[in-house]
Amino acid sequence: MGLFTNEIKTMSDLHLHVLQDIYYAENQIKKALPDMIEKATNRDLTAAFRAHLEETEKQIGRLEQAFKLLDKEPKGTTCPAIDGIIKEAKEVAGECDNKKVLDAALIAAAQAVEHYEITRYGTLISWSEELGHDAIAKLLTTTLNEEKSADKKLTTIGERKVNMKAAG
Ligand code: FE
Ligand code: FE
Ligand code: ZN
Ligand code: FE
Numbered sequence: 593m594g595l596f597t598n599e600i601k602t603m604s605d606l607h608l609h610v611l612q613d614i615y616y617a618e619n620q621i622k623k624a625l626p627d628m629i630e631k632a633t634n635r636d637l638t639a640a641f642r643a644h645l646e647e648t649e650k651q652i653g654r655l656e657q658a659f660k661l662l663d664k665e666p667k668g669t670t671c672p673a674i675d676g677i678i679k680e681a682k683e684v685a686g687e688c689d690n691k692k693v694l695d696a697a698l699i700a701a702a703q704a705v706e707h708y709e710i711t712r713y714g715t716l717i718s719w720s721e722e723l724g725h726d727a728i729a730k731l732l733t734t735t736l737n738e739e740k741s742a743d744k745k746l747t748t749i750g751e752r753k754v755n756m757k758a759a760g
Contacts, residue, residue, distance in 0.1 A: 607719045614712045615655045616668030633691045647738050654731045692758040699750040706743040
């Protein structure tokens, strides 16, 4: 379902569209994280990425539960935003040859991902509540909290461990 095909007529259609968007995005994140784990050198950073990969798998499961609550098959719709964020991350990482600088670049890229997810889940939670899908709002709130703490953890790792070393 694209935004320009007039297939989105109601708030329910739009809600489902964004659910499909974040389902696609989470699956792309799941595919991208192993590469980021491999590239990261700071131990806290690799541990944080590993933990978030596990969380991402659970988040995909929660989205599948949300589709089920709507009597819909889990399905993704291409999200050009996450594709762009991941593409940019790969490009920048490919250009870093200093390992400490690479860690800082990976943190920045991962935080761009978390912030995208935070906006999507925030919107979906509001719309789920407005549309009376309280069970979905509850599921997605658990995920939103995980995204927020992943973001905070990355800030801490960046500020305490990585950025100083990268600066020399
Ligand atoms: Fe996520
Ligand atoms: Fe999107
Ligand atoms: Zn879209
Ligand atoms: Fe995340």
